[in-house]
Amino acid sequence: MILSSMENVVFGYGESPVVNGVSLDIHKGEFLGITGPNGTAKTTVLKILLGLLKPWSGEVRLNQEAFDGEKPVIGYVPQNASAFNSGFPSRVIELVRSGCHSRLGLFGRFGSEQERLVRDSLEQVGMWELRRRRIGELSGGQKQRVCIARALVQCPNVLILDEPTTGMDVRSRTALYRLMKHQVRHHGVTVVMVTHGLEEAGRYLDRVITLERLETESVETSANIGKTAADDRWEMG
Amino acid sequence: MGNGVTAMLAYEFMQRAFLAGALIGLIAPILGIYLMLRRQILLADTLSHVSLAGVAAGALTGMNPSVGGFAAAVVAALLIERLRKGYRTYAEVPVAIMMTGGLALAVVLMNFGRTLSQSFNSYLFGSIVAVSETQLWLIGGATVVGLLFFFVFRRPMYDLTFDEEAAGISGVRVRTLTTAFSVLTGMTVAAAMPIVGVLLVSALLVLPAALALRIAGGFLSAVVIAIVVGLTGIFSGLTVSYFYNMPPGGTIALILLAFLLLGIGLQKASVFIRRKRGVTEPSI
Incomplete structure (x- = not known):
């Protein structure tokens, strides 16, 4: 079931858009990774999804049915949360x-x-x-x-994590991915995580969306890559 | 000394000053903690300058100057909140704009009413005798409203202060709360002016909070420490200024500054002694 979707979204901070025609779906109960090189507006896309930024055009929809008509509870860990x-x-x-x-x-x-x-x-x-x-x-x-x-x-029904492993060692990073996988499998939480560490996180993710900077210097989604399911053993170090 | 204190408290103007000081000493340090953590300490200075323009406008139009100052501070607080929308990246810009505008307006208005200049001294530097009954009511009103606000909204204010963005996502009405907070800052600053004066009003907000934030373990203990430091500074400052005929604003600010320096010194000494004794935090 689609939980939230973004269709042909265009957004920019100045005169030209940094996000141009991005469309993506988030499915209920998945561990979704959003990745891409620096400057591909990953955080901006998250903020648009969260309603913190209003797109210039395009649509962002939240499927209320996916929450059984109740108000969704969204847990958010911003980029550099540790820099408080x-x-x-x-x-x-x-x-x-x-x-x-x-x-x-x-x-x-x-x-x-x-x-x-x-x-x-x-x-x-x-x-x-x-x-x-x-x-x-x-x-x-x-x-x-x-x-x-x-x-x-x-x-939360939905956990949105923006590069949550910043400052963590390998053991903690692995433990975090396992914890998130556990949240998805056993508590039905939908987890959306912006990450650069696909080589580590990839085996835990259900799906990956890659944002790429195009010649026009704006950002589009390039592909949805299906991933294999990871084991769900988890422990935090 | 005991007789001196009794004699001091027998004066009605001193009773008013102590009552006003107690009220301000309760609310200003709490406000200061939130202002410091939200990096908005310049807001207090700005609102006091704008409030001065309100005092002048009030006096010129025949309105009670204190009410004029109070109203100006509240309106300026609302304006700053509105301007913040247009300067998201440079949040301090609207504050600087209002500070400049407020002070400029005050200077020009003072020029129109030359007789005002004398009474302006009490607003600029504070005066024990400046606390009128109207001002006492304004201070009382601001304190009651402030204490109620911080009690009722303690949870969303904590969330907002820690992370405004995450607070908004978790359901906190960020805009409404920040606007109410700014208005409350305006009210408190305007109310504190007669005691410490425009130029030193931020001392009451910053210094107790700065000490509390250095030594407190938790949020509630920071609030309690700031209030205790604030009240002690105000009461001792008023007493010293009465006995030695010193300006109350400067005396209170200097005593609070001494508390801060003493607190920092004691904290550093405590850390030094613990290190010497080999007491370390448990490692993970």
Whole structure:
């Protein structure tokens, strides 16, 4: 089932478009990779999908049926999520708890169910042991993992990750791909991930969309490449 | 000294000053934490300058100058939010535009009413006796509204402050909340002017927050530390300025600055001693 689609989308920041006639579909319950060389507007395409940028022309559709008529919960880990203000006064656990805010609303009580979700999310990214640490004291890769835990704690229908492995070592990167694959297989989450590391991530992805810069200096999708299913063993280091 | 303090508090203008200081000391440091984390600290200075133009306009038109300053700060806050749309890449540009415009307007308006110049000193540098009953009501109103705002919207404000984009995707009404936040900043800045003056109003916002952000472990503890530091600085500043006939704005700002430097020094000393003793954070 198509979850979201983009048709003939044109967008630019100045006078000329950086995205020109891009069309793509996202299927429910898939682990989709978006890749392409630098400057192919991968982040821009994600932001258009998320509704953060309005296209000059073309259509972006969200299939409400795919969410059983309910409001979709989207977990988003932006590019350079780890570059957040290091002086932000929070410990790891406090920041991840804040991922529950959207579900709790203004006055909802933070109960044992939320505590369990926070613990699960932190354990999944291997950060439970460091939950009391100030976020400013973490390494770039650790910060990135905390941001992923904060997205997971929302129990999202869709997870959108923009180059989430920045600053991570090989072991953490592999663990992340396995975790995302697990989310897709066992929790029905749709994961869209912008990545440069196809040689590593490729075996875990269900499908890859490659953005390429054309002669016109604008970007189009070039191909949808089917991938083999990866094993779903997962563990975070 | 005890009798001196009792005598000081017997004066009605000092009671008003302490009450106004307590109210501002509650709200300004909280606001300062959000402004610092959102990298918008220049906003406070800008709104105080625009507020000065409002004070002049109010005095010239026969309106209460304090109400004029209050209204100008709120309108300017709304305008800055609107201008931010057009300068997404350079978010500080609309702030600089408003600061220049506000100060220029204040100078020109002051020229029209030369008798205003004298009373302007109390707005520029703050004056204990400048706190009128109207101002006290304005300060009270701004504080109550501010405290309610930060209590009710503590969750979306936390999300917004950490990552505006991600907050928007998770359902936070970013535009409404940032506009309300800017208006609240305008109200607080205008309300704080009679105590510390236009030129030092950002001291009340920046200095307690700067110290709290350095030493606090969590968000709530940062808020509590900032309030305690702010209130202590204001009360001791008002007391010193009364006994030694010093300008309250400058005295409060200097005391807050001393707290900040002392806090940084103690923090560095603590880290040094821990290193000497070989206490290290657990590694992973």
